[in-house]
Amino acid sequence: MSVDFNKDYKLGRNERAGIKALHLLWKRVPLDSACENVTDLIAQIQHCKQYEPNGDWNSLEASADSNIRSLVDLENRTLSKQQIVTDMIQDIDEGVEIVKPDNVYRRKLDEVDQAYKDKSSRQKYADSETMANYYSSLWVYIEDNDPEDDDSDIEVGSVRQNFNDPITLGLFENPYTSELCKHSYSYESIKSYLGDRVKRCPYSGCSASISVHNLKEDQRLAKR
Ligand SMILES: [Zn+2]
Numbered sequence: 001m002s003v004d005f006n007k008d009y010k011l012g013r014n015e016r017a018g019i020k021a022l023h024l025l026w027k028r029v030p031l032d033s034a035c036e037n038v039t040d041l042i043a044q045i046q047h048c049k050q051y052e053p054n055g056d057w058n059s060l061e062a063s064a065d066s067n068i069r070s071l072v073d074l075e076n077r078t079l080s081k082q083q084i085v086t087d088m089i090q091d092i093d094e095g096v097e098i099v100k101p102d103n104v105y106r107r108k109l110d111e112v113d114q115a116y117k118d119k120s121s122r123q124k125y126a127d128s129e130t131m132a133n134y135y136s137s138l139w140v141y142i143e144d145n146d147p148e149d150d151d152s153d154i155e156v157g158s159v160r161q162n163f164n165d166p167i168t169l170g171l172f173e174n175p176y177t178s179e180l181c182k183h184s185y186s187y188e189s190i191k192s193y194l195g196d197r198v199k200r201c202p203y204s205g206c207s208a209s210i211s212v213h214n215l216k217e218d219q220r221l222a223k224r
Pocket residue numbers: 178181182183201202203206207208
């Protein structure tokens with residue numbers, strides 16, 4: 001079957017199954033392994049830094065950073081595309097006939113792209129699990145490197161100062177520390193991550209199972 005987009009092509013109930021199938025294909029965009037590769041790369045860079053602290057790591061880190069951001073942009077755009085199609089399927093279910101669906105789709109995607117451009121970095125990346133994994137592999141190195149030092153949360157390298165909370169990536173706001181693994185988070189972000197459940201600490205490589213009851217306000221970080 002071919003579609004002549006110059007005609008007033010319409011999507012209705014008959015096409016629903018076809019759209020749904022295409023929609024499912026999008027879910028298989030193989031971004032996960034690309035993201036894991038970049039996250040591994042940043043972990044390796046951190047490892048190498050240990051042995052060659054005066055090496056020129058900044059440009060490598062910057063490159064890994066811009067790669068992971070591009071991948072998250074792509075991830076976000078794929079999610080937006082899926083959302084547009086989900087909305088179209090819902091319209092069809094409600095009996096709406098979509099006239100010139102290619103135009104409708106492109107217009108909506110343009111709107112999404114524009115809205116995305118206007119977002120701040122924090123809005124783009126703070127909710128991203130990929131980004132949280134990426135930054136937590138930066139953090140784990142710092143913590144692992146100095147396991148005996150109680151103040152290691154405060155005596156931090158340049159990386160830690162740039163990226164604080166593992167979830168929002170922002171500076172700590174109202175910092176709380178897990179009693180079980182001594183990792184720290186902004187209270188609001190860890191609370192929304194955990195909800196009322198027991199979950200794994202969001203730092204990669206940390207296997208502590210924590211709930212909000214394991215968190216304590218951390219004055220040391222607050223005073224910083
Ligand atoms: Zn932890």
